[in-house]
Amino acid sequence: MDEQELRSLFSAAPGDEPSAGFTQEDVVRESRRQTLRRRNRITAGVSAAALVVVGFGAYGLLSGGTPGLTSAKDNAAVSAQSGQPGLGPARPQVGGESPNFSSTPPQQGGSGDGKTGQLAEGASGCEQVDGELAIALAGELPGHVAAAQASPGSACTTASRSAGFPVPGGEVAAAVYPKGIPVAFKSQPAGTVTAQVATTSGGTLVLVSVPGAENAAPYAGDVDRFARELAPRF
Template sequence: MDERKLEELFREAVPSAPPASFDEGDVVRGSRRITARRRMAAAGGGVAAAAVLFAGVGFGTGLFTPGEQNTVASLRESDPKPPAQPAPPTNGPIVMSDPGTRSACGAPDAWLADALVGALPEAAGRAAVSASGPCPSGSRSAAFELAEGASTGNVSVIVSPASSVGAEQAEPTEVRRPDGTEQVVRKAVSGQVLVVRSDPDGATEAPFAERLVAIADGLAGRL
């Protein structure tokens, strides 16, 4: 057998190669996917490294501390609270010349109402009302709503135990308040403190202000 026939026999014995399952486009796309994966892996590693570095700097420099919020909350809860202010006393001496301490005087006293009508006939036929102003503890009072010309107001008599009025307030005085109220204080023969007062309505003058001294002096000798 010559060499040419041997070559043909060997060539026929070698199986033919199968056709390729991918083309040039598949190769390009695969290469791009591999490149993209490598870039994402590199970027993720950089972010993680930056986070670790920032955390280390924060803890090292005291920018933040584990459990810091819980610690602050605990400190706030442990802060001492200011003590509650005690309520102001409701009884005891009342500064009668201070309009800021006014309180209700209660129902009018019948005897004082009659005594005031006797000293001030203009009140006759009118119903007695409560005094408009401060009344010390244990006091009695009576008042009338009266008018003198254009002046209107509340003319009242208040009798209080000396123990419920400050010593300075028990001294005989005649005063005119900034709000226009006229007040006369006298010491009664019984030792009680007598106050005769005229409280004007609004901006009017206090009615019968010029007669308060005479009324107080007359009543002080009867109480």
């Protein structure tokens, strides 16, 4: 081999080895980083699995594991299908009455509280208005008079059925005395106009027109006619 060939071989040989781009500390640091990442992934996976298990356990307790809740749900479903109220304070107890209803039936003309109301058909005395007489008298009086505005009136007595209405200028009242009962009612103010007519049942109908202060008796000229038209109804 001549000198030329040796020179060619030396020129073709690789040069010096390049210096490393990282140190031993870099290798250790990267290893620790990778180890920490693996630990974090494992911890996250375990936590997720634990949450799933806890969730399924809670669902099981709420859906069917608690007897009290299941019983309440079944009772509500049965009550909804049958149209009856569920168990509670508003439902009547067996063998008793519901506290929401009164055990005393309202009387005729009453307000539902067990006391006799103002209007009662066939009522006698000065504390109740006879409903039948009030309706009949309201139909005879001019204008719009409602039976609900009636009062016992000035012609009432203990034995008679009575009804009266306030009208412009005073009051018009009627009383029906049963057969065999004499007519006797309290004295009336000056200027009062009175009419008495026998009823169909053999009693007496009294109609009075009582004037207000410094007024003439209202419908004074119609008192007799009112009485004659009312009497045949009683």
